[in-house]
Amino acid sequence: MLKIENLTAEIDGKTILNGLSLEVAAGEIHAIMGPNGAGKSTLSYVLGGRPGYEVTGGSVIFRGQDLLDMEPHERAASGLFLGFQYPVEIPGVSNVQFLREALNAQRKGRGEEPLSGGEFLKVAKEKAALLKLDMDMLKRNVNVGFSGGEKKRAEMVQMGILDPAFAVLDETDSGLDIDALRVVGDGINTIMRNSGKGVLLITHYQRLLDVVKPDKVSILSKGRIVKTGGPELALRLESEGYDAVMAEPA
Amino acid sequence: MDIQDRAEMDKDAREAAEKAAEYEHGWSSDIETEFAEKGLTEDTVRFISAKKNEPEWMLDWRLKAFRLWQDMEEPNWAKLGYPEIDYQDAYYYAAPKKKVELDSLDDLDPEIKRVYDKLGIPLGEQEVLAGVKGAKKVAVDAVFDSVSVATSFREELKRAGVIFLSISEAIREYPELVKKWLGKVVPMKDNYFATLNCAVFSDGTFVYVPEGVRCPMELSTYFRINAENTGQFERTLIVAEKGSYVSYLEGCTAPMRDENQLHAAVVELVAMEDAEIKYSTVQNWYPGNSEGVGGIYNFVTKRGLCQGARSKISWTQVETGSAVTWKYPSCVLNGEDSVGEFYSVAVTNNFQQADTGTKMIHNGKGSRSTIISKGISAGKSNNTYRGRVAVAANADNVRNFTQCDSLLLGDKCGAHTVPYIEVKNPSATIEHEATTSKISDDQLFYAMQRGLDEEEAVALIVNGFAKDVLKELPMEFAVEAQKLLAISLEGSVG
Numbered sequence: 001m002l003k004i005e006n007l008t009a010e011i012d013g014k015t016i017l018n019g020l021s022l023e024v025a026a027g028e029i030h031a032i033m034g035p036n037g038a039g040k041s042t043l044s045y046v047l048g049g050r051p052g053y054e055v056t057g058g059s060v061i062f063r064g065q066d067l068l069d070m071e072p073h074e075r076a077a078s079g080l081f082l083g084f085q086y087p088v089e090i091p092g093v094s095n096v097q098f099l100r101e102a103l104n105a106q107r108k109g110r111g112e113e114p115l116s117g118g119e120f121l122k123v124a125k126e127k128a129a130l131l132k133l134d135m136d137m138l139k140r141n142v143n144v145g146f147s148g149g150e151k152k153r154a155e156m157v158q159m160g161i162l163d164p165a166f167a168v169l170d171e172t173d174s175g176l177d178i179d180a181l182r183v184v185g186d187g188i189n190t191i192m193r194n195s196g197k198g199v200l201l202i203t204h205y206q207r208l209l210d211v212v213k214p215d216k217v218s219i220l221s222k223g224r225i226v227k228t229g230g231p232e233l234a235l236r237l238e239s240e241g242y243d244a245v246m247a248e249p250a
Numbered sequence: 251m252d253i254q255d256r257a258e259m260d261k262d263a264r265e266a267a268e269k270a271a272e273y274e275h276g277w278s279s280d281i282e283t284e285f286a287e288k289g290l291t292e293d294t295v296r297f298i299s300a301k302k303n304e305p306e307w308m309l310d311w312r313l314k315a316f317r318l319w320q321d322m323e324e325p326n327w328a329k330l331g332y333p334e335i336d337y338q339d340a341y342y343y344a345a346p347k348k349k350v351e352l353d354s355l356d357d358l359d360p361e362i363k364r365v366y367d368k369l370g371i372p373l374g375e376q377e378v379l380a381g382v383k384g385a386k387k388v389a390v391d392a393v394f395d396s397v398s399v400a401t402s403f404r405e406e407l408k409r410a411g412v413i414f415l416s417i418s419e420a421i422r423e424y425p426e427l428v429k430k431w432l433g434k435v436v437p438m439k440d441n442y443f444a445t446l447n448c449a450v451f452s453d454g455t456f457v458y459v460p461e462g463v464r465c466p467m468e469l470s471t472y473f474r475i476n477a478e479n480t481g482q483f484e485r486t487l488i489v490a491e492k493g494s495y496v497s498y499l500e501g502c503t504a505p506m507r508d509e510n511q512l513h514a515a516v517v518e519l520v521a522m523e524d525a526e527i528k529y530s531t532v533q534n535w536y537p538g539n540s541e542g543v544g545g546i547y548n549f550v551t552k553r554g555l556c557q558g559a560r561s562k563i564s565w566t567q568v569e570t571g572s573a574v575t576w577k578y579p580s581c582v583l584n585g586e587d588s589v590g591e592f593y594s595v596a597v598t599n600n601f602q603q604a605d606t607g608t609k610m611i612h613n614g615k616g617s618r619s620t621i622i623s624k625g626i627s628a629g630k631s632n633n634t635y636r637g638r639v640a641v642a643a644n645a646d647n648v649r650n651f652t653q654c655d656s657l658l659l660g661d662k663c664g665a666h667t668v669p670y671i672e673v674k675n676p677s678a679t680i681e682h683e684a685t686t687s688k689i690s691d692d693q694l695f696y697a698m699q700r701g702l703d704e705e706e707a708v709a710l711i712v713n714g715f716a717k718d719v720l721k722e723l724p725m726e727f728a729v730e731a732q733k734l735l736a737i738s739l740e741g742s743v744g
Binding site for chain 1: 690691693695696698699701702703704706714715716717718
């Protein structure tokens with residue numbers, strides 16, 4: 001579903017991704033773990049197409065298309081969702097307005113009819129109920145005055161409503177207490193655990209992986225994937241640390 | 251008014267003009283023409299007055315203003331830069347139209363057509379705006395739905411006792427009312443541009459709402475049958491008697507082109523005891539091209555008098571057009587516990603310059619005012635908020651809240667805030683908050699990652715920024731204004 005080959009990228013002339021290769025099949029939840037500064041957030045931004053992150057080599061094929069050739073909004077329309085580590089505030093714009101415009105822009109990009117206000121609200125209510133989240137959150141302005149935990153839950157609501165084929169979730173678990181972690185983890189399972197979908201789950205900690213069981217775990221270090229294994233790899237990282245695990249021959 | 255009436259009135263005007271010409275200074279301009287010669291002299295003033303078949307007192311009033319104006323100097327305190335205006339090189343009455351008549355909308359500049367479409371303007375209305383041949387009748391059909399709608403509209407107002415006329419008609423039909431209030435809120439000598447307007451005002455609107463009447467509909471210049479070519483030196487007077495209410499909409503979101511570069515309007519509002527006036531404006535005059543060539547100079551004097559106790563005047567404006575905007579809709583709060591409000595969004599792009607804001611003059615005890623100003627600058631433009639809050643010595647317990655926010659797009663534009671606060675009574679509570687921000691790359695990328703393209707993302711963020719003002723607009727206007735903000739900022743990012 002997502003095939004990254006030998007990807008290199010830099011910011012302000014500094015190489016961050018350095019020959020990264022990774023493949024995620026449909027129906028797979030693939031966790032990426034790695035020490036600070038390994039390039040985890042850069043990977044998510046490069047996949048999203050953030051300006052300023054310059055791809056200098058390699059390729060990314062997403063659902064048969066050249067992802068790197070697309071604008072950020074085209075990537076979204078083709079089914080790519082980025083869960084942000086630090087969701088951004090947009091004052092004066094309610095979540096309902098934001099998501100309706102975003103969803104309709106995506107539908108337009110896919111040649112589908114836009115949803116009316118009523119139709120959209122119906123979808124939003126369904127998704128909020130599915131995720132056991134309060135509709136009131138949707139009426140508030142995008143992330144304005146939200147606590148860290150609320151922002152992450154709001155990201156899940158967004159993901160639920162936009163219903164992407166593939167999600168790159170960048171440290172979605174950071175700053176969450178146990179209850180919020182459970183809500184977010186259940187959200188990922190509910191929305192994305194599906195034979196036709198894929199997830200790249202970027203995280204530092206095992207605790208999210210207790211809720212969202214990964215099919216594969218890869219370790220990112222110095223801009224490349226240095227090791228890939230099953231869920232047990234994450235458990236070993238937790239007990240032994242990055243240095244010990246990465247020091248083993250691959 | 252049907253065509254017959256109009257022709258008759260034209261004839262009357264011509265005769266009056268001929269008469270005036272004979273009497274005054276042997277003036278012999280070609281009165282067959284529909285416009286005054288270039289330049290401004292007493293004769294120009296007489297021509298305009300005669301053309302409008304005005305009574306003697308009105309002509310005298312205009313001439314007095316003209317004589318005052320000749321000794322006045324153009325103000326230069328605003329943060330605006332423009333080439334010196336040659337007042338003798340302008341037309342002051344119905345300048346000849348250089349606009350080519352189009353055979354159909356297919357002949358329209360595709361750029362303008364695109365903007366019309368984006369605003370969602372119906373085809374019929376587009377034809378009127380674009381000046382397509384034979385679109386006149388369409389105007390009546392499309393803009394007013396049908397003649398009968400316009401007629402029933404007038405009848406409904408009449409039943410309610412509301413007078414809603416062009417100011418020219420009002421001068422002839424309700425001279426006592428006009429005389430009582432004209433120039434009372436904005437004195438003839440108020441400022442250079444207002445005085446000029448007194449001398450040469452072309453037309454405008456008169457609204458009178460009698461005691462206790464709640465005007466049954468939003469009054470809009472759209473609905474005024476004889477609203478033609480009045481944009482240049484518009485003059486508006488609205489009087490709301492005790493306990494009455496009226497909401498007035500001015501302007502149009504469609505791009506307005508005008509061959510006259512100089513615009514100087516005057517708007518006067520009067521609210522008596524417990525009366526409320528809500529005045530909403532969308533201004534989208536031609537801003538000049540992206541190189542800063544052309545565009546309207548818009549020097550406007552708008553002021554409301556909250557004369558009675560508990561009266562309220564609320565100004566809401568969305569300013570996106572004009573090359574130069576000089577405009578400070580203000581409230582003189584004489585009445586006890588009276589309320590003044592000013593909500594403004596001003597957008598400048600490319601080389602546009604706006605110096606706009608408000609004055610809240612608190613003379614009444616317990617009077618309150620709210621100022622919410624949102625300035626959005628893009629391109630190489632300059633956007634200034636200039637405001638004054640004054641509290642008189644005997645005005646106890648006055649409150650003012652001012653919020654001035656500026657949003658910058660790009661790094662070549664300017665945003666400025668110039669508040670003046672003069673408080674002569676220690677019981678006053680004055681709050682002033684100001685922020686300046688930029689649309690951040692984080693916000694743009696976040697919105698784009700969710701599916702919006704760059705322009706949609708900018709539009710969303712800008713509309714969020716301006717929401718506190720847009721929500722004050724009447725519903726149908728608010729939707730158009732949102733689209734307008736987006737269009738005004740096209741091409742300003744990236």
